[in-house]
Amino acid sequence: MHGHGRRAVDLFRKMEAENLLPDHVAFLALLYACSHSSLVDEGKRFFEIMQHEYKLEPWPEHYVCLVDLLGRANYVEEAFQIVESMKMEPTAAVWCALLGACRIHSNSEIGEIAARKLLEMKPANPGNYVLVSNMYAAEDRWEDVEEVRMRMKITGLRKDPACSWIEVGNMVHTFIARDRSHPYSDEIYAKLAQITKKLENDGGYVAQTRYVLHNVEEKEKIKMLYGHSERLAIAYGLLTTPKRTTIRITKNLRVCGDCHTFTKLISKFFDREIVVRDANRFHHFRDGVCSCGDIW
Template sequence: MPFEPTAEIWSAILGACRVHSNKELGEIAAQKLLQLNSLNPGNYVLVSNVFAASGRWKDVEQVRMKMKGSGLKKTPGCSWIEIGNKLHTFIARDKSHPNSDEIYQKLAQITEKLEIEGGYVPQTKFVLHNVEEEEKVEMLYGHSERLAIAYGLLYLPVGTLIRITKNLRICGDCHTFCKLVSRFFGRELVVRDANRFHHFKDGVCSCGDFW
């Protein structure tokens, strides 16, 4: 390159390395990104996630400490859905919504149907925390977009398109979950995450499973 690569460039390279499982180049990109002392918390989270995916929990802790020392905080996952001209906000594992009990009950019913009819099995590899398998499953089930989907299925008329906005990139397991919902509940979903629009219909996503 005719100029020094920026944090954004190393971040893009690191993201590509994660997609294509290039650990050698990913290690270089991660170290370069950390050396730049970026003030973007997303870069630290990306590096942390790459280390976590490889089970390098000591490195994960070091990255988190470095991030904390820089006064940065990870942005919590948040999803929005508009129903009846009112915007409803959900945070991961959130129970502050006035209809929380009903939402979680509906989500449990959805998940059970997808497990029985769609063969859904939670992909805990997408939970990048050093916790037991059972807790990883619970964390996946509490992702904000699932709460928004459950609320949409509860209160939007049958056949109505469900539109959701998410501030972070949708995880691979939730992506599978959305495809199955579109197929086994006969509902189209549009999820706008931090990267792109995902249009789910009849068990297929417009991104072609590459996001």
């Protein structure tokens, strides 16, 4: 979860050298580590070793890791073949991993199949509707987006708003997107504007509006990006913590690609380590680089 996939593999090799027998959970941790570090060949090999050398039948969770591993690396067709060849019925989590890969790599054909299966299996999970909606939005299929959102509305489902937290002085400060409820809201937005200007001038930052999955004008998309909750939390951290101290943020959803780039630049041009725990993993930003290797 901290981006040290190679260390996880080395630890596994050490277990083998000491004749410790790995179980299902050990392989699950290993495959998860490979997935989050894009160790594709290693992950595929360990999946085979688990079955043939240690005679362990994969759980659905192992298939989720394998599909996620292949999907992240843009082997979407191969990931789909794995799903179709499963000895058990694919779980919603398996289809979710496949759908996420299809959205990232714009594979609408397999994405449609995964979306249909996911909504059939988990019709009461709002997160699944959001994932399907985001896939359509990334392809500018706004009529399909509206249909999915209408289905959510009819069934009474609501998506969780993006929310970020930072602890300063033994007090937790909470921010939602474009939030102005904080007592120091004016100072936070002024700081954020200063940060953005510096990153544009010195770091060549340009807002990547493709990450705004709403059918609005380009200027509005830029405004929406600039108001993302983690940026507000980071701006507050820069305002209120001593120079060169680590800023730690927690977010309930996945960090978007534009905020990821933005935060890497902040770590470089403001000389801060920034640790963000999002819905997927930990991101350690330092000197313009993230521990995730831009894979999350």
